[in-house]
Amino acid sequence: MRTRLRDRVAASDPGLMRLTAGLRTVGAIALALAVLALLGADVTHLVTGAMAAMAATFAIREKQRRRQAVTLAVGLPVALAMVALAALLHTRIVLGDVFFVVLIFCAVYGRRFGDRGTALGLIAFQVYFLSLFVGATVPELPELCGVIAVAFLCSAVVRFAVVPATPAGVLQRLREAFRARLAQLVSAQIELLDAGPEGVDKALEAVREGTARLHETALMIQARLEEGTPDEAAARLVQRRIADAEITAERLGLLLLSARSAERADTLTLHLPGAPAPSMGRLPGPDEAVATLRRDLQALRTLVERTGDEVTGTALAHVRNRLLGYRDEEHLPAASPAVQDVFRGVGEAARAVLGLRLALGGPQDESDDTPATARSREELDAEDAAIDAGEEAGDEERPTGLRRPTTRAAIQVTVGSSLAIVGGEFLSSQRWYWAVLTCWIVFINTASTGEILVKGYRRLLGTVLGVVAGLVLAGLVGHHTWTAFALVLVFVFAMFYTAPLSYTLMSFFVTAALGLLYMLLHTYSPSVLVLRVEETALGALCGIVAAALVLPVRTDRRTDELLVTVLQRLCDVTESAVDQLSGGPAADLLDRARDLDQALGDLRAATQPLTHPITPLRARRDTARYVVALLETCAYHARSLAATAELLPTHPSIAADPRLRGAMRRTVRNIEAIAGRVAGERPDATIATGPSIASLLEPGAAGGPRYGRITGRVLRHLERLDEAVTGLGRPLGVPVATPKR
Template structure:
């Protein structure tokens, strides 16, 4: 029971990244408050210390501990200088406002210099903001210097002693999260077998969500491999095994859905919410083969969850051997072909789990291996050797310059927006105008288009309104109980960081509720102040949107088109390289190409959120955006599967190179490039080629070809589905079709 609870928690928070961020920030603030209380400073210094400790903790995002220490050390003089300037310019309104706008420009422009530049910019801006919040003056500077120094020291203790986090530890926790989410997906797939006609939509949605969450964890692991593994070869090996497991899990879901139907399931069903199910879905079957299938799915779930360890003579080793036997047609029960395919899919998933264990935990006990298990190990060993010997292809990206550089553009935009917010904020309140500036600053963080800024501003305003209501209630309950207010503030800080990746609205709610408590501590609480907070937030969001729309604008359509072209280019790269390798070309680094495709697709999915948001008035465009992304996710799945199969070519006896596959892949690549040309506005735009199916072009017996085996059939199926998905993608993007000159 305890292991199951840990597994659910690990699945809910991959790598415990949100939990760690919340605990570290709370520990930093609590330690700072304890030290400052022992020094008997006043409440305003306690508030300044709490803000500084929070900033010194969340601003640093570098992965290496030594890099974090250097940035933290550099952040202290930046913070001291920022507080000094805030106190010095406190009474000089015009000069102070001009400096604030300049500081904002420099802080945003600092993102150009990576994580360290971003962190120092955040520290400079937030500490200057804190000086305005606590009304810093020149006589108070010595005490504030002490407060800031204590806060940075406590932030260092919290980061490096109390809540330690290493790259290896994060990767290990992410691995556990991947295992937990894999097991949850298998459980959801088992539920699919028993779902009645009225429950089938819900069961498929659970599988769809589980598949997306597994892919999310795989991307997180890929981003941590370089720092969390001993060398590049190990990182590449783990990356390949994670990809294998993800592909096997998604394929198993498709096979199960097909087994529940009288027709083959469409891959799009697992990527597009609300996609129609196979029209001929049948009632759940209760025969002997299906009962055995349910037991084997549970066995696979246990195999995924069970950590590596001694397996000799255990039931787990016997289960593993039985599941791996399905790969070689051993003990397949009498059943329809679609049901037998599910058993084979379970065998492939068990092989993926075995490969993942070997990659992560080293060699396993082989004393109880059956011949089928031994052959799986031999294949994995041969693949491992091929992966370690592959060379990584480096790609040089063209970097924009001048005002076309994203960091420069964003710096100019946020500076203009902040200037508007200062002017407007002064009309609303001469004392608290800086709230409008803070909102304008925040809505620009991690955004790249006008639509993203609009949605983020709307979410922040909604969270602020709800937080004001909570602040009114809490301020009345807390009164002037200082330490009760600080305890609640720590709780809200933890909730703020824990909820931030999930819901920006929820995070804004906790921020505003926390500020209501800070107002109470500073004896500035009133209903008028909190209402003013809402007005300043709305003003800041509006100023941010105006600046983004007028100054060097990057419209959402332009941003999504750029990322769509990038995704299509990466898809063409993977498809071309996989088809060439399956045709007998020399091996290339297909795993890295597939990773580039996944990252490009993730960036695109994030960028289209303004188009798919519920407040979007254009429903047809929203539906089109969702459909296009779902089709691209379908294409990516088949391209990853082709890449994984192509990398098996040198070691798998059931796969043989076929030169005709290059021609089949060429048509698909041509169509992808035609769509990319249409989206990019290049002219002339070639039409996509349609004609005989890929499977028909490569049917057994044509051109004197030998009969294909099961693995080759799978290659053809992926090529065929990829071809269909690409043709389907051409329709909503307005690319005309034409028949090929010759087939």
């Protein structure tokens, strides 16, 4: 029971990052409140300390503890300077507004200097805003500086002593999350195996969601490998094993779907949200084979779930040996070819789980190994020995001047904040800064007008709901100071825990907590909370106007740029993998596949304004979803080709075939044609079609002997990739050239 509960927590919050962020922030605030209360601070100083501790905690995003400590140490004098300037400019309204605008520009522009520049900019902005919130004045300056120093010290204590998080520890928890999500995906595949006609769509949706969650965790692990592993060879080993496990798990789902379908299932089915399940019936073959498959899928889930010392034992070794035996043709049960393919998929998945366990847990007991298991271990050892440091990534050309995203965003948010200051003064000469805060926030992590529009809408919705909650809570709590602070801590934790999941929920908890803080400062009234909604709406509107009129980046342009990047990286991965499979030199394929996945993730995020439920352009929404799903299909096959190519030097059943290079020329040319058409560089580009990839390598085809040296799996990936690339033509408006007879 404890293991299952732990796995559920690990799967719902990979790396426990949301939990860590929430506990750190709440812990820093609670410790600051406790210290300040012991020092006899009044309510205003308690609120200042709480907000300063929160700013000092959430602003720092660096992964290395030493860099975190340096940023926190540098952030304290920055915070003290901001509160001092706010106090000095308290009575100089115009000069204070001008400085606030300059500060906003510098804080946003500082993002170009990496995590530290971003953190210092956030600290500077938040502390200056805090000073406006509590009305900092020169006579109070010494006490306020002392309160902020205590808040930063408490933040450091909680970060480094109470809730520590080392890169290696975070990576370990992410690996546990990957294992838990892999087990959940296998459970979903078992449900798909058993689903009746009425439950197929629901079971398929569970497999689709489990596949996406597993891929998300794999990307999170890859982002942490450099800091969380002792050397580059160890990082590449973990990267390869994670990629193998992800690919084999997704392939197992496709094979199972194909076995239940009348024909081989399209990979797109697992990537297109809401896509109906193909026509499915009873699993073909004898009942004994179906029962054996169900048993072995359950056994595979058990292998994935067991960790550490739980992997020992004769019974578990027997299960592992049986599953690995399906990699040999003579061990496959009597069944239809489609069902036998599923058994092969189970064998490959068991091999991936074994490789993952060896990479993460070291050598295992080999006393009960069968010949099939011993062969799998030898293959894994040979692959591990072949890992080298790889290639150094070349420097990419980066935009300069006004084309640089940080410069453009700094100018946009400066203009938007200026408008928010002017408009906010008309609404309230005392609380105009709420409009500025909203304008600032809607520009964080956004890159197009559409993204800013969606974020502004979500913040306004969360604020309205939070105002309602604030009115109710203020009436219930009354003037019980510590009850109010306890609720604030609960809301702060909820804010950080839900932030990656729902921006609307985060805004709700922020506004509800602010209602309680207003009450503590004796400035609470229903009109104040209504004013908060008005200022939020004004700030969001100013942000949208600035984004639309000042150096605008339209959503279409942004998505087109990202689409071209995805296509270029898809072409790079495909061409490099096929070149290696054709006998070319080794390349750093998994890193290139990771770059493709990251570019696809950026495109998926950028299309959210187009796929949002409230968008009136339904046809456009469906097209965007279809294109992203097709690209995810392409990325899956490209990842699989890259993983197979990396096995080439050590895997006995995979050998180079020079004909592959010629067979893939059409696919690569089609990818380049689509990219050129989207970028506007090749308006007359068309997609070429012709014989299937497999037919080009059939016996008797010109150019060489039978293709027995190339596995059927490689051919299937090449064929499906070619089909998916051709399928991109219709939604993107690239015509398909009619082949000459």
